[in-house]
Amino acid sequence: MSKRTLDTFFNPSPKKAKISLTDSKDAPSSHSTYPFTVPQLPPEISDLLNFAPEAEGKAIIDQPDLDLLYFQPYIPGSISTPLFEFLRGELFFYRVKYKIKRGPIETDINTPRFTTVFGVDETSSFLPDGSLIDATTRKPIPKDRYKTCKPRPIPHCLDLLRKLTEAATDQRYNFCLVNYYATGDDSISYHSDDERFLGVDPAIASFSLGAKRDFLLKHKPTPPSDTKSAAAIASETKPLKLPLGSGDMVLMRGSTQGKWLHSIPKRKGGESGNGRINITFRRAMVAGGTENYYRYNVGDGDVMKWDAKTKSMVVWGEKKEGDEVEKKEVKAEDVDKGYAAL
């Protein structure tokens, strides 16, 4: 005879039967374009994200054409390190390689940072099942809309941050770029995120997690002018240095991208070895933006994943013999506007 109790007789188990893993609210994010699934944030992190921003944003508008809002920090201090370690440990990254030609000499560039990207431009949107529809007609997109990439939906863990950031900054974002700077040798040189496909005066929210790194901004060179004072030129030339700490967020808006350059320079010692993650949210308006971001932030190289044992990014998944993957070469001419990081 069964040992079934009265209690279980009158309270039959509610689980097992119907609730599948993929329906569950805390199911990992998966998609045909992901090399592996990405877990959702543990509650001890996501619960506290709702208390962000921890500090009020401070406007930095005291220089010509500069419009920043600096949250120091934005992410509560109690979760910035756990969030950093979660993302470093759970996301897939790429070390993009390409060639540049300087005069007659061709040089191999090994991008000095790890990157990954999610999102799709305003002309398309993802359905819950992961398929892409046209944003206007709500019908499946034409097969040739994205010729060189397969857009990836933003995983839940990053999409939560995206939504909170939209609310806090009164802006909309459809792309999430993530960069990992493993040591002080990783960097990004001066550039602007002023691609045409972002539209005029784009707003870009940039989060820092992990090791502290200097963020340098300087005005773009201005055409010579007789009417400009030496002091005015000096103020446009002097770089501004923000010591970005874990949890900080910088919202760059208005004419900032059009008129200023920014970089994360290489650094000796100190922060080296701890690693820093940068997350940017931005809004691409046309399909060309999607092609560009995937080409230069995913590329066609190996998938990399954090290895806790060696405390480093290692190639994920072993290639078996006999299934060589064909790789396309990136042309130097296409690279100039390719990167958009910080």
Place this chain on the structure above:
DNA sequence: GTACCTAAGCTAT
């Protein structure tokens, strides 16, 4: 202040 050393910044390719 001065000499020395290293990190940071600049620029042509």
Place this chain on the structure above:
DNA sequence: AATAGCTTAGGTA
């Protein structure tokens, strides 16, 4: 956008 190689800045004794 990245780097090498050079110049300048900054710290230390």
